[in-house]
Amino acid sequence: MENVFDYEDIQLIPAKCVVNSRSECDTSVTLGKHTFKLPVVPANMQTIIDEKIAIYLAENGYFYVMHRFEPEKRLTFIKDMHSRELIASISVGVKEEEYGFIEQLSNDNIVPEYITIDIAHGHSNAVIKMIQHIKKHLPESFVIAGNVGTPEAVRELEHAGADATKVGIGPGKVCITKIKTGFGTGGWQLAALRWCAKAASKPIIADGGIRTNGDIAKSVRFGASMVMIGSLFAGHEESPGQTIEKDGKAFKEYFGSASEFQKGEKKNVEGKKMFVEHKGSLEDTLKEMEQDLQSSISYAGGTKLEAIRNVDYVVVKNSIFNGDKVY
Ligand SMILES: NC(=O)C1=CN([C@@H]2O[C@H](COP(=O)(O)OP(=O)(O)OC[C@H]3O[C@@H](n4cnc5c(N)ncnc54)[C@H](OP(=O)(O)O)[C@@H]3O)[C@@H](O)[C@H]2O)C=CC1
C-alpha cells in the first residue's frame, strides 16, 4: 500500500456554497430501514453507552449500538426498547453461547432491528459463521460485522451476508493493539477506510481514531456511511463509569473493551484505561456535532451529506499516531 495517510494529514477543499444558512444542510443518514439524524454512533463500549443513553439516543433519532458486556441483560433490553416502540440495536460476540442466544431470540420471535458482531479480528471464520447463523434465524435483523481492515475482509463478510462492515483495527484512543501486536490500521485509518470502501458494495462504518468533529466529514469523504466514536463521547454527565476529581477538576474513566478493567483479568490485554475531562451533557456534544457537520456540508458546496463524498482534498503532512501518546 502506497500513499497512506490519517485524519490529521488531510484537508478537504471547499466548493462554492449553495445555502444561505448552515441550518439548511441535512446531516441525516439512512442505514437499513431507518434514517438517523447523524452519521455518528457512540462506540458499543461499557464506559460509553448504557440502557439510559440508548433510550435517549433512540428517542431522539440517533443510531446506537448497545454493548455486549452484560449478556444476561440483552433480552430484557430488546423487549424494553420494543415496548417503548424504539429500535433495538445490540452486540454479540462469537462464542458458543451466542449461538444459543440468537436461536432463543428467533424462537421467541424477538427480532432486534440491528445486530453488531463485535470482535477484535473480524476477518475470521468465526464471524462468517455467526453472520450466517443470524441471517438464518433472524433474517430481518440488519447485521453489522467487524472489525476489519482490508478490502478482502469487507468482501468476505459482505458475501457471507453482512449488511454493513465495520472498519478499524487498532486506531482507537484506548487501543494498544498496534503497540502490542504490530498490526492494524492505527496511524493510517483514513487510508484503510478508503481502501476498504472501494471494495464495499454495502455501507461501511469507520470505527476508531476520530479526534475532532472534522474527522467525521473526512470519514464520509473517504467512504464511511457511519462513524463509530468512543473517546469524543466519553466523559459526559450521562456517561457510565467512575468519576474522579483531580486538582479541582472532574474526570471520568474511559477504558478499552479488551482492557483488564473490562475483562477482569490480565489476559490478552489490548486496551487501556484513561481519564477524560468532564465534558458536560451528551445533548450539547451531539448538537455541536450536527452544527459542525452542517458546516462541513456547506463547505462541500451542497445541502446533504453526499456532497462531502465528491470534494477534493490535499495531503498536508504525515504522522503515525494521529496525535495520541503511545501510553
Ligand atoms: N477495534 C479494535 O481494534 C479492537 C477492538 N477490541 C474490542 O475488544 C472487545 C473484545 O474483543 P475480542 O477479544 O475479539 O472478543 P472476545 O473476547 O469475545 O473474543 C472473541 C473470540 O475471538 C477469539 N479472538 C480474539 N482475538 C483473536 C485474534 N486476534 N485471533 C484469533 N482469535 C481471536 C477469542 O479467543 P481467545 O481470546 O482465546 O483468543 C474468542 O474466541 C470487543 O469489543 C472488540 O471490539 C479489541 C481489540 C481490537
Ligand SMILES: Nc1nc2c(ncn2[C@@H]2O[C@H](COP(=O)(O)O)[C@@H](O)[C@H]2O)c(=O)[nH]1
Ligand atoms: N484495540 C482496542 N480497540 C478497542 C478497545 N476497546 C474499544 N476499541 C475500539 O476503539 C473504538 C473507539 O475508538 P475512539 O478512537 O473513538 O476512542 C471502539 O469503537 C472499538 O472499535 C480495546 O480495548 N482495544
